[in-house]
Amino acid sequence: MATRIEGIGEEEMSNMESGVAVTNPTSQSKTKQGFFSSPAVVTITQKVVAELIGTYFVIFAGCGSVAVNKIYGGSITFPGICVTWGLIVMVMIYTVGHVSGAHFNPAVTITFTLLGRFPWKQVPLFIIAQLSGSILASATLAVMFDITTETYYGTLPVGSNGQSFAIEIIISFLLMFVVSGVATDSRAVGEMAGLAVGMTIMLNVFVAGPISGASMNPARSIGPAIVEHEYRGLWVYIVGPIIGTIAGGFAYNLIRFTDKPICELTKTRSFLGTKSRNDSC
Incomplete structure (x- = not known):
């Protein structure tokens, strides 16, 4: 007679005697739902989606203002384009900054990672999201407007190239220097x-x-270049911003610790945020 043995009921025991495989519904359910219900997976998914949407609207509004200004006879004006870029970045920072950190820029993501403020394993996901957002926004503009060589929004x-390369490094340095000061230093007014x-x-x-179009962001230049097949000088807008943001981030990281003696700084941590072997001043 089938009896309940170690948590196995009569029906399961009968199936075992008949050679039928027994499955645990509870464990099966956990197997199916475990990955997608994991808090870590949900959180990183939210961050990636926030980066994609944020980058999309930054590029759509910023590059859109450039395209509209060229197509409709300077209706927005150059100062209007400058204000548009600043406003859309500010708006999206306040909208999704608390979700993903509002990088919207592969160079910023790389710099935060080198400074130990962002996990390496999330870098590819963020960069893919940022590039995807830029490409989608650029494709949207290409569909909406008749883009020609004269109305290119990239x-x-x-x-x-050397002049643009130099100025991209300088303005990217300033951008990351400010980002580091207001967004990563606890002494700053975060709001x-x-x-x-x-x-x-x-x-x-x-x-x-x-002079250069003021990219400061590889994704801002790569998206329009891919959609419109315009790759002249593209390396300037990939290499320049990355060099500038890394330099700006490290520069602020240096002055962040000026309230400590140099020997204490070198003893406790390196600029990469790792422990130093030198334990004495």
């Missing part, structure tokens, strides 16, 4: 981060816009 060096970063971008576009 970034191209006006002078030499002002979006305004400060948006104003920095607006000022950078005022200064560098007529």
Whole structure:
């Protein structure tokens, strides 16, 4: 007679005697739902989606203002384009900054990672989301407007590649220096981060816009280049912003610890945030 043995009921025992495989509904359910119900998976998914949507609207509004200004005879004007870039970045920082950190920029993501403020394993996901958002926004603009060589909304060096490369490094340095100060330093007024970063971008576009287009962001340049098949000088807008943001981030990380003696700084941590072997001043 079938009896209940170690949590196995009569029906399960009968199936075992007949050679039928027995499955545990509870464990099967956990297997099916475990991955997608994991808090870590849900959280990273939310971050990636936030980065994609945020980057989409940054590129759509910023590049859209460039396209509309060229197509409709300067209706927005150059100052209007500068303000648009600053406003859309500020708006999206306040909208999704608490979800993903509002990078919207592969160079910023890479810099945060090198400084030990962002996990390496999430870097590919963030960069893919940022590039995807830029490409989707650029494709949207290409469908909406009749884009020609004269109305291209991407970034191209006006002078030499070297001139644009240098200015991209400088303005990207300033951007990351400000981001590090207002968004990562506990002594700063965190509520002002979006305004400060948006104003920095607006000022950078005022200064560098007529020279390089003021990219400061590889995703901002790669998206339009892929959609419109315009790759002239693209390396400037990939290498320049990455060098500039890394330099700006490390520069602020250096002055962040100026309230400590140099020997204490070198004893406790390196600029990468790792422990130093030198334990004495």
